[in-house]
Amino acid sequence: MSKINLFFITFIIVLSIFQVIIFNSNSTAGANLSKLLNEIEAIEKNNDIINREIARASSIATISEKASASGLITNQHIVSLTVPLPLALSGRSSL
């Protein structure tokens, strides 16, 4: 038997052993993968719930309700820091 043939036979045997080892280790990795996928799903679900709670807490309806409950009221008068022009300079009769 030539050296080349011997090399190929050995190589095939080594690969076969590797295949068995990898398949063997992968046979339990499926369960781990399944566990990880479930965890991702649970985290995504929690994320959706938290997003919902944040959206509810920061909604304008909730803020307005809390502001009213705290005694805050809407300012009924507009306060302007600018000084109105004298009538003669405003150029408008409607003022």
Add this chain to the structure above:
Amino acid sequence: MERRLRFVFNLFCFLFITVILRLFFWQVTSFDKLKSAAEKQTLTSLTIAAKRGRIFSSDGSPLVINQPAYLLFVEPYKLKDIENTSTILANVLDIPVASIAATLSDTKLRWVPIADKLDEKKFEEIKKYNLTGIGFLENSKRYYPESSMAAHLLGFVGKNSTGIDQGYFGLEGYYDEQLRGRDGRLKIEEDALGNPILSGKIEEIPAENGRDLYLTIDKTVQFIAENKLKEGIEKYGAKGGSVVLLEPYTGAVLAMASFPSYDPGVFSSFPTEYYKNPVIVSSYEPGSTFKVLVMSAVLNEGKVTPDVKYNEEGPIEVGGYIIRTWNQKYHGEIDLAKILEYSSNVGMVFVGGKLGHAPFINYIERLGFGNLTEVDLEEETSSSLRPKNKWYEIDYATASFGQGIAVTPLQMVRAVTTIANGGKLMRPYLVKKIRDSKGKEIEILPKTEAKIFKPETTNVVAEMMAGAVNNGETRFLNPSRYRIAGKTGTAQIPISGHYDTNKTITSFVGFAPVDAPKFIMLVTLSEPTASPWGSETAAPIFFNIAKELFSYWGISPS
């Protein structure tokens, strides 16, 4: 001996051929069938549900998002205690016991859905009983953080005839294809325990989540508009009402509110007639608010100048009909600004007459009446204009002051936007940006549909409208030192060929600040009982909203 050998040889040949043929049958002829049968035993096929796109307001706040939900199903043949299970489910789901018991007792059924879109709370409540024969499938449902706010705009998600989620009305209906996304599929080889075999066959077509919509709607403006409208409807005893706010230079919708409304989260609890958005569906006669458009048309055509005088001396007769002013008061010689200020019907007949019949209809058509505005909402409708050969003298006369012509609130406010923005007719729109699940964005730009009026014309009419606010019936409502252009409208409701004298639709259309309008708003009230006039019902709501907007946007007095 030779004969026996030949027989054995032939028998072997026959058996060999039979085996070959059988193998051919299995491996070639039945290949697909057997492969599929084998895959059924080892491969699990799953649908990866695409998440429906979310909807955000202009500041990025969520208006519609998704939340976990569950489909509750029962396998009746697995049930142990039907009576107890029925009672528990009936209590939690608020369904009659008899109805559930009848379903659960039917042992011929293998799998029956009992309730869909259950929230987390109900899911946990049922789960804690640990009932046999009961199961859940996880899905999602819409959640509205602002509750029923902007319900008419948003629409809702229901089931179509095949049981698949589908958007109906408003944005959910119009953008259903964009929001829906595309479900994915996963084929994976599994072991006896249901765990994936990593070295086995895995085929995945990933799900493509729906696209998110970013609106032009400002949620604070929407909130203010809804609150003030609701207060106004209660105060003036109206049957309903609407408010629509646009950005004059772009046509972007800032707020759109109508009452009566509904909660899209529990839409099935409300009458179906509430689902339609009155701003784009309900036609009404605009009344005096229409006068500003006729006035703009006649000035734009150069048929009259603003200082032309009209002698308002009494009722006039047109085509055998008598036309009067709304309050039976006549002011003698008045100019065009005063015609608007006094909201003179007879004055407007004079103005409409100066415009001429053909230009009159031409302007109505070019301003978009009789056609859809093509706003991005599902259910828009429009009343048709009367055929040109069916317009008689009296029709031109009454149309000049807004009677005998039907418009939707959105058509009306869009038309008046031309006066606020220098003459351009804009296409109203609600979605300014669409973002897909990979982050790619599509910007939606404002669209100018037509150039209707010259800026010189709109400047003059805007000043006339400002004068109407300052000196007309609404002068006590105008916040001091703010320049607001506006016009009241009161239209009787046509019923069976005549006008009901007791029922009106009141309105107020206006924009502010006059010199650089930040918003244009139309308020309409249906059948107010406190007063039949626009100046006493719709106008106060307009000014209440405007005052809040001045504070919110930090608009200083002129």
